[in-house]
Amino acid sequence: MTRTVYLNGAYLPEDQAKVSIFDRGFLFADGVYEVTSVLGGKLLDFEGHAVRLQRSLSELEITNPISKDDLLEVHRELVRLNEIDDGLIYLQITRGAADRDFAYPPADTPCTIVLFTQAKPGLAENPMAQTGLKVISIEDQRWGRRDIKTVQLLYPSMGKMMAKAAGAHDAWMVEDGFVTEGTSNNAYIVKNGKIITRHLGHEILHGITRAAVLRFAREAQMEVEERAFTLDEAKDADEAFITSASMFVMPVVELDGAPIGTGKVGQVASRLREIYVDESRKAAI
Template sequence: MSRTVYVNGAYVPEEEATVSVFDRGFLFADGVYEVTSVLGGKLIDFDGHAVRLERSLNELEMKNPTSKDELLEIHRQLVERNDIDDGLVYLQITRGAADRDFAYPKDAEPTIVLFTQAKRGLADSPLAQTGMKVISIEDQRWGRRDIKTVQLLYPSMGKMMAKAAGADDAWMVEDGFVTEGTSNNAYIVKDGVLITRHLGNEILHGITRKAVLKFAEEAQIKVEERPFTLAEAQDADEAFITSASTFVMPVVEIDGGPVGTGEVGEVARRLREIYLSESLKAAV
């Protein structure tokens, strides 16, 4: 059975879902997106994703075609119609269809698309037990990484660089400092202190990041929000990433060398357990 997807107000089979060839998301990557995890049929951190979506739209002077309540209902409908127990709901909003012009069109109506991906055992990834390997690459993205746009070509290239190197992901480096992973925020732990880059235009303001830092402080783990170098990461006691689809995922190798003992660290393991437990309690 095919998936049901949501396109501009209608629930349709994926084979019947269409978007205009003049849509600015296709022509200019003029759009934003969010992805919300589903565990046990419930949405994780939905409110945070809705707030960040509104911010991204505002930064691009783009209209929001739906309210938060309507968006929640669409998410729930897609989860139910597609029988999603564990998985993801992707949301994309573009400026809409208009004749090709670099200037923003004045009368285009936004395009909104949502679809699901079933991911059985999403919270039970084997990498959580073994840890992941990353390589470092130069950060060549545009300057407004805080806006969650659909411009994902360089992160895709980074994923392929990692795959070619036999690694799981890439950490991007700018002026000697780690910015973030290709689709996740990056962290190191040194002498019991959790270190992650401060918020700014250089990184995405991760929803999972915000929750994990809150839980870390509640667990009496000291947190420093500051840039860290690649050398610091390679000399760290442990490392990990966070994202909506991986939650808290340990990193045990950078550029072929072990992080700490080369085993999953206690801080990452503990924060993953706390995040999953607390997020499930608050899931909608």
């Protein structure tokens, strides 16, 4: 089955969707993106993704080409057209196509907006949740505005490949001795029952799943501390986990070849994953 995608106001077969070679997303990584999960044919955390999308666009001085209501309708129509039960919807907006110049093109240059689906049957039943992830640490060499969800993802891709080469699943990036985040996720440790994750700032992405998980943790009377933690603290933690739109809450059981805690999936991560999936299904639209 050929996927139907959305491009600049039209629903098209994927092999008919074309973007200009002069698009600034292609030439300069001048654009932003969001990924929204779908469970049971419904969207998770759509409101949070829409708000963060607007923030990212505003930070780059890109005018949003689509209203929130219309964007919701596009998401729902793609779910319907592609018969997505469990999966992901990728959204990308760039500054549009213009002659190559480092200076921004005129403000009335039409943006490029693309959405497509990825079917992920059993997304909430990922077997890795039972065994946990292995991660390595790498130097964080990204630019300084990681809070903007831009499409410039080369270094995170390199980090994924470094992890793969080391026999691990992912990499945690480290700056000045402190863990910032994973290559495509927010990072957490648990010590003496306390959940510790880096505070919001320019150094990390303001994760939508992160916000939901921390809210659920506090509602469940779990202790949460938002601060930077060191790589040594992570290695000495009782548990660790990550959060992201596609992985939800995923335990981490090994760091740089050494077990974290018992080396098994911990109770806090397992409970948070259960709460997040249950509550997100209830709130999905």
